[in-house]
Every structure is written in structure tokens, then in C-alpha cells.
Amino acid sequence: MKPTVILAPAPQRRDRIFTSEALAALHDRYDVVDLEERPDADLGEHLPRAFAVIGQPDLGTAALESARELRVIANVEGNFFPNVDYATAFRHGVRVLSCGPAYAGAVSEYALALALDLARGISREDRAARRGEERYFGAGNDDAVLLSRANIGILGFGNLGRATAELLAPFRPRLRVYDPWLPASVVAASGGEPSSLDETLRQSDIVFVFATVTSESTHMLDRRTLGLLPDRARLILVSRAAVVDYDALLAELSTGRLYAAVDVWPEEPLPAGSPFRTLDNVILSAHRAGGIPQAYALIGDMVVDDLALIEQGLPPVRMQQASPELVGRYRNRPVT
Structure with missing residues (x-):
């Protein structure tokens, strides 16, 4: 069976950050649960078998404790938010990544x-x-x-x-x-x-x-x-x-x-x-320095590449990794 990947990119849009080629590669390699297409789907229902979450949904202690197969949280907004229990993620060997370098x-x-x-x-x-x-x-x-x-x-x-x-x-x-x-x-x-x-x-x-x-x-x-x-x-x-x-x-x-x-x-x-x-x-200037089509399209490529590496037991190389020493110091807020 293919590993399960939950795609929950909001406030990003799937087709903005994934080219058709990158999205095809994602679907070819994984069983993708697309919560943008299925907004009524229950995230918690799919978490226990998920290999990766692409997006920045709330992932507190209880959610992460249930996600025993989870290995990656790939934030595609660009910031490390306080809505993730990072200590639990790190304790379970979950990589928390950010697409920040794309910008x-x-x-x-x-x-x-x-x-x-x-x-x-x-x-x-x-x-x-x-x-x-x-x-x-x-x-x-x-x-x-x-x-x-x-x-x-x-x-x-x-x-x-x-x-x-x-x-x-x-x-x-x-x-x-x-x-x-x-x-x-x-x-x-x-x-x-x-x-x-x-x-x-x-x-x-x-x-x-x-x-x-x-x-x-x-x-x-x-x-x-x-x-x-x-x-x-x-x-x-x-x-x-x-x-x-x-x-x-x-x-x-x-x-x-x-x-x-x-x-x-x-x-x-x-x-x-x-x-x-x-x-x-x-x-x-209206907060437009990084948000250009080429930067957005790069995000999906980075996600696909790093998921493949982690699946093979290798470290990610394209996205930024959350550091246990620093992530608790950030005071980021979502960009809307």
C-alpha cells in the first residue's frame, strides 16, 4: 500500500503551490487525502495512518499521539506557528518542515x-x-x-x-x-x-x-x-x-x-x-515581496523531494527544519 499523505494547504491553495507535474508525482507515490477537495473530511480520522501532513492544521498533543505513522509535517505557509505540539512531534521522530526557503x-x-x-x-x-x-x-x-x-x-x-x-x-x-x-x-x-x-x-x-x-x-x-x-x-x-x-x-x-x-x-x-x-x-508595499508565482510553484517541488527522501530514511534537504532550540521562541502569525 502507498503511504498516506494528508493535503491540507489552507491558507495556501493546492494548485498555486503544486504544478501539475508535482501534484501528479505526489499522487503517483502516495495515497493523497485532499482536504481542499473534501473540506468536510475529518482530519483526525486519517491521522493514525498518515505518513505526512502537508499544511498547517492544528496538531496538538492528542492529535500527534494518535498519529503513530506520522513522519513529516510540511508547513507550506512559511512560518512555524504555535498550533503544533513540537515537543511531542520531536519525541515521536516527526520532522516539522517549512517552505520558507522557497521565498x-x-x-x-x-x-x-x-x-x-x-x-x-x-x-x-x-x-x-x-x-x-x-x-x-x-x-x-x-x-x-x-x-x-x-x-x-x-x-x-x-x-x-x-x-x-x-x-x-x-x-x-x-x-x-x-x-x-x-x-x-x-x-x-x-x-x-x-x-x-x-x-x-x-x-x-x-x-x-x-x-x-x-x-x-x-x-x-x-x-x-x-x-x-x-x-x-x-x-x-x-x-x-x-x-x-x-x-x-x-x-x-x-x-x-x-x-x-x-x-x-x-x-x-x-x-x-x-x-x-x-x-x-x-x-x-502591500506584503508582496515573496508571493510570486515562481516562488509558490517551488513549494510543491520542495515538498515532493523531501517527502521522498524521508520515506527512504534520509534527511530532508530542501525545506527548513524546525529546531527544538528555536521553535519555541518564534512569535509568528499567519499571513492572510
């Missing part, structure tokens, strides 16, 4: 685009031109800067930070990196200078924020730390909104001292009356 390429390219826009005022001057207020030649470049050989900081050097560092390499920046979860040697091997949070902010004219949200990093960028940024610094926010105190950010941006590109917000959609919408030194 790294898309997010890093988008972050670089935002940095270039902030550096040269591209979208700001486009808006001015549409109002009939364009400034020709050097008149619109008084605050323009180069990324080439710039002092650049990266906060958080996981999948997104490292992918962005690779894209920045041709610009030959001085790259300072703050990531308290990594040894200095790992940062240095990727061309970065390990730095403290304060030093990274003080010494960087362009700062990319990729930090995940934990109990320690919540409001890491607050009134004090934002105040360390040099005048005319550019801040690119594309990771998790909770790492920033948005009231403090608004206060800094309202003075005109800083520039920012913001893709994540504490309340989404951004309220129509938000004062952020009135600021010309801010690029507004």
Missing part, C-alpha cells in the same frame, strides 16, 4: 529593488512627474546615493539575508551583519562583518531588515535604535512587522530624517487613513 530568491530581489529605488528616488520622482512637478537633471538628485561601495547593514542573516548578500556582492559594499544566532565565522564566510545591533545601525547608510520575530526581537527597532541611524539612512523592511515599533518609525520618518521602504505592516491592509500614506520619503 528567498523573490524576497531578496524585491529588497534590492526597493533599496535601489530609495537610493535614487525612482518612484518618488515618478509620482512628481505624474503631478507635473518633475525635476530634470540634477535637480531631483540632491539626496541620491550609490549602492556601490556603500555602508550596508543586514539585520538577520538567515535565508533572506544571505540571498540578499549574494545579490549585493557586485556592488562591493562594506557589509555589516547583526544576527545573534550565528557564529562570527558563518557571517564572515559570506563576506559580512559580524556586528552588534547598535554598531550595524550607526555605521550603515542602507539597512535591510530580515530578522524573524521572537520574544527577544519584538520591537527591536524602537525609538532608541532607530535614532542610531545616520541622517538620510535608508531602511528596507521586508521580514516581520513585529520587529519594528511603527509609532517610533512614523515619528522618525515624519521629520524627514530617514527614508524607508515598508512591505510588512502591523495591521494589514494598511488603514486608509494611515499617516504613512502621506509621507513622500516612504515606499509603500
Whole structure:
């Protein structure tokens, strides 16, 4: 008999994250219980014989204790949520995986685009031109800067930070990196200078924020730390909104001292009356850095590959594994 795989991808859609080829491969190898097609089906009925769950349904202690054949929980949303009893999963040898790496390429390219826009005022001057207020030649470049050989900081050097560092390499920046979860040697091997949070902010004219949200990093960028940024610094926010105190950010941006590109917000959609919408030194983005068709389609391929490896008694290589030491620190919330 084929191993049973439960497919419960919500809030993702099956056909968005699985190409027809990947879905065919999944069905060819496994007995797939598709809860998107059968929304009235009982997850608990199928758990005792399931080899894998693809998705992020609630899996508490009782559910996992019943799932004696379970070997994989493949989260296809991208975050490790607190709706899984990770201790029980680890105790029973269940791999808990995330599709987060699928977004790294898309997010890093988008972050670089935002940095270039902030550096040269591209979208700001486009808006001015549409109002009939364009400034020709050097008149619109008084605050323009180069990324080439710039002092650049990266906060958080996981999948997104490292992918962005690779894209920045041709610009030959001085790259300072703050990531308290990594040894200095790992940062240095990727061309970065390990730095403290304060030093990274003080010494960087362009700062990319990729930090995940934990109990320690919540409001890491607050009134004090934002105040360390040099005048005319550019801040690119594309990771998790909770790492920033948005009231403090608004206060800094309202003075005109800083520039920012913001893709994540504490309340989404951004309220129509938000004062952020009135600021010309801010690029507004609607949480769209990673969610492109190519990134979504990559998720299904990653799932199929790693399930096959685990079924053969080998470790997964494409998805990110939940770590017992870290998973309890995350404070992620679903992206809707």
C-alpha cells in the first residue's frame, strides 16, 4: 500500500503551490487525502495512518499521539506557528518542515529593488512627474546615493539575508551583519562583518531588515535604535512587522530624517487613513515581496523531494527544519 499523505494547504491553495507535474508525482507515490477537495473530511480520522501532513492544521498533543505513522509535517505557509505540539512531534521522530526557503530568491530581489529605488528616488520622482512637478537633471538628485561601495547593514542573516548578500556582492559594499544566532565565522564566510545591533545601525547608510520575530526581537527597532541611524539612512523592511515599533518609525520618518521602504505592516491592509500614506520619503508595499508565482510553484517541488527522501530514511534537504532550540521562541502569525 502507498503511504498516506494528508493535503491540507489552507491558507495556501493546492494548485498555486503544486504544478501539475508535482501534484501528479505526489499522487503517483502516495495515497493523497485532499482536504481542499473534501473540506468536510475529518482530519483526525486519517491521522493514525498518515505518513505526512502537508499544511498547517492544528496538531496538538492528542492529535500527534494518535498519529503513530506520522513522519513529516510540511508547513507550506512559511512560518512555524504555535498550533503544533513540537515537543511531542520531536519525541515521536516527526520532522516539522517549512517552505520558507522557497521565498528567498523573490524576497531578496524585491529588497534590492526597493533599496535601489530609495537610493535614487525612482518612484518618488515618478509620482512628481505624474503631478507635473518633475525635476530634470540634477535637480531631483540632491539626496541620491550609490549602492556601490556603500555602508550596508543586514539585520538577520538567515535565508533572506544571505540571498540578499549574494545579490549585493557586485556592488562591493562594506557589509555589516547583526544576527545573534550565528557564529562570527558563518557571517564572515559570506563576506559580512559580524556586528552588534547598535554598531550595524550607526555605521550603515542602507539597512535591510530580515530578522524573524521572537520574544527577544519584538520591537527591536524602537525609538532608541532607530535614532542610531545616520541622517538620510535608508531602511528596507521586508521580514516581520513585529520587529519594528511603527509609532517610533512614523515619528522618525515624519521629520524627514530617514527614508524607508515598508512591505510588512502591523495591521494589514494598511488603514486608509494611515499617516504613512502621506509621507513622500516612504515606499509603500502591500506584503508582496515573496508571493510570486515562481516562488509558490517551488513549494510543491520542495515538498515532493523531501517527502521522498524521508520515506527512504534520509534527511530532508530542501525545506527548513524546525529546531527544538528555536521553535519555541518564534512569535509568528499567519499571513492572510
